[in-house]
Amino acid sequence: MADGQTSYVEAPTGGTGFGQSLDRHVLQRAQRGEMAAFATIYQRFSGACYTLALRVLGEPSAAEDIVQEVFLKMFATVRGFRGDAPFGAWLKRLTANATIDVLRSRQRFRDEDVDALFDALPAASTDAEDGVDAWSLLQRLPARARAVVVLHEVEGYTHKELADLFGQSESYSKSILARALKRLGDEAGIDAGEHEHE
Numbered sequence: 001m002a003d004g005q006t007s008y009v010e011a012p013t014g015g016t017g018f019g020q021s022l023d024r025h026v027l028q029r030a031q032r033g034e035m036a037a038f039a040t041i042y043q044r045f046s047g048a049c050y051t052l053a054l055r056v057l058g059e060p061s062a063a064e065d066i067v068q069e070v071f072l073k074m075f076a077t078v079r080g081f082r083g084d085a086p087f088g089a090w091l092k093r094l095t096a097n098a099t100i101d102v103l104r105s106r107q108r109f110r111d112e113d114v115d116a117l118f119d120a121l122p123a124a125s126t127d128a129e130d131g132v133d134a135w136s137l138l139q140r141l142p143a144r145a146r147a148v149v150v151l152h153e154v155e156g157y158t159h160k161e162l163a164d165l166f167g168q169s170e171s172y173s174k175s176i177l178a179r180a181l182k183r184l185g186d187e188a189g190i191d192a193g194e195h196e197h198e
Contacts, residue, residue, distance in 0.1 A: 096155070
C-alpha cells in the first residue's frame, strides 16, 4: 500500500476457506465492477460462505440463501473494502452477520435466558445407534447455541466479537458456550471435566 501499511490482499494465494488470500488485482477489478473478478471471488469463497452458514443454520436451502445474500452485499460494498484486514475475514464477518440475522428473524432469540434455552432440550441420548458424528451432535443444539459453538470453536471468534454479533455481554456467550459444550459432551458420552485443563 502507498502509505506503508501492509495490505492483506497482496499475499500469495494460499490457505483454505476464508483463510485464502485474494490477489490485489482481482480485488481492484472487482472494485471497478468487473464481473469476471466477481466470478473469481465467488469461486474462491462461496464454499466457505456456504459451509459456515450451513454449520450455523443447519439447513442447506437457508445456507444457499445466505451465500446469495452475502455475495450480493459484497458486490454492492466491495468498493469500500480498504484492505485493512484480510478479505476473507471481511467476507466471513458478512456471512456470520447474515446468519445471525436469519436466526433473529426466526425469533429464536426471544428467550434470552440461557437456562431456558437448554432446559427445553430432551435428555441426552444414551442410544449408541444415534451416532456421535460432529454434525449430528451440532444439530441437536438450539440454533443460538450451535451458532456460538461454530463461531467460537470452529471460526475462531472471540467472546467480545460474539457479544457484538448477538448484542449481548461476553458472559452471555461464555455461558452459552459452556452449556453447549457440556451438552455435546453428554451427547457424545464424554466427561466434560476430562478436557477442562487441556
